[in-house]
Amino acid sequence: MCVNRAAYTSATRRVVCDESQLLLVNTGATLLNFESGELEANAGDVILLPRRQRYEGTPLGHVTITTARIDTTFLRDQARWLPEDNALISALVAPDSDVAPLVVNPPLREVPRIDAALRQLMQGQLRYTSPFRRFRHVADLFDALTAPSSAPSTHDSVRRAVALLVEHSEHAWTMQSLAEAVLLSRSQLNRLFQRDVGMGPAGFLRHQRVRRMAALLTATSETVETIARQVGWTNPSHAARAFRTVTGVSPRHYRRHHRDDPRPPERTDMGFAPAGARSAMR
Numbered sequence: 001m002c003v004n005r006a007a008y009t010s011a012t013r014r015v016v017c018d019e020s021q022l023l024l025v026n027t028g029a030t031l032l033n034f035e036s037g038e039l040e041a042n043a044g045d046v047i048l049l050p051r052r053q054r055y056e057g058t059p060l061g062h063v064t065i066t067t068a069r070i071d072t073t074f075l076r077d078q079a080r081w082l083p084e085d086n087a088l089i090s091a092l093v094a095p096d097s098d099v100a101p102l103v104v105n106p107p108l109r110e111v112p113r114i115d116a117a118l119r120q121l122m123q124g125q126l127r128y129t130s131p132f133r134r135f136r137h138v139a140d141l142f143d144a145l146t147a148p149s150s151a152p153s154t155h156d157s158v159r160r161a162v163a164l165l166v167e168h169s170e171h172a173w174t175m176q177s178l179a180e181a182v183l184l185s186r187s188q189l190n191r192l193f194q195r196d197v198g199m200g201p202a203g204f205l206r207h208q209r210v211r212r213m214a215a216l217l218t219a220t221s222e223t224v225e226t227i228a229r230q231v232g233w234t235n236p237s238h239a240a241r242a243f244r245t246v247t248g249v250s251p252r253h254y255r256r257h258h259r260d261d262p263r264p265p266e267r268t269d270m271g272f273a274p275a276g277a278r279s280a281m282r
Helices: 072-077 087-093 108-124 131-145 156-167 175-181 186-197 201-219 224-230 236-247 251-259
Strands: 002-008 020-027 029-034 037-042 046-049 054-059 063-070
Touching: 002 108, 002 201, 020 037, 020 108, 020 201, 029 046, 029 063, 046 087, 063 108, 063 201, 108 131, 108 186, 108 201, 156 175, 156 186, 156 201, 175 186, 175 201, 186 201, 201 224, 201 236, 201 251, 224 236, 224 251, 236 251
Parallel strands: none
Antiparallel strands: 002 063, 020 046, 020 063, 029 037, 029 054
16 A cells, blocks of 8 residues: 655546555645546545546645555455445445445544544655554554444534634634534533544544644645644643654654655655644643
8 A cells, every 4th residue: 555645726637547546635626537437535524546447636726635545456355344334335345347436434533543644654655564453554544444333323513613623723722612612512522522423522633733733744844833823722832742742753853854755756656646611622
């Protein structure tokens, strides 16, 4: 599995996928055109693109996408070990001509785990990583992608809160201001958010800011301090600590290894070449 992350502001040319691809939209939104139609992909969406079909992406502004290329032939050989009743696995092992692009829609609580697994796989391409460790990250990725939604359906107010934090992560959110925006009390919001997303609003906001910061570090030449402020942190030192907590490396280390990779950038077949207290939620 080969993984890369890139930012786009203009349409990609229409190309044919040689291998199936899994897309995670990190920030922004894009229109995906394919042979039988089109779909809009927004931040947090996970989409499977079956191989041997033509695709073209049209960003709606600035969009950052993580792409994983999947060896479908190998996966089909392992089909006997995989769950048969999962839509993603069924699409991956089905005959190519029978499959349209699939929006995976994992439980909200799994999206940070999917992002982390893809990031670990991407970082493992820049330095030696043992095969067993890479296999663990691949297993984590597919475990999160195929996780059943055992919890009750996501509360509408939580969906609105998630959308606000994704689309406006630069805002100086407090638990009070977010709760008021979605018409819940602070305690209700925290309880429902924890239940449906697997972390509190503050933790989710931190992950969103880190995702946006990572995208800007690789797509722009702005200073780390400037980028930290753009995504919503007023204290660059706090931003650096949060970035290291989520990614395991400093912002400068992340930029150095994702912009100065001595190898030629991988190219995906879509033409994508290698985002209680009232105190502020930081």
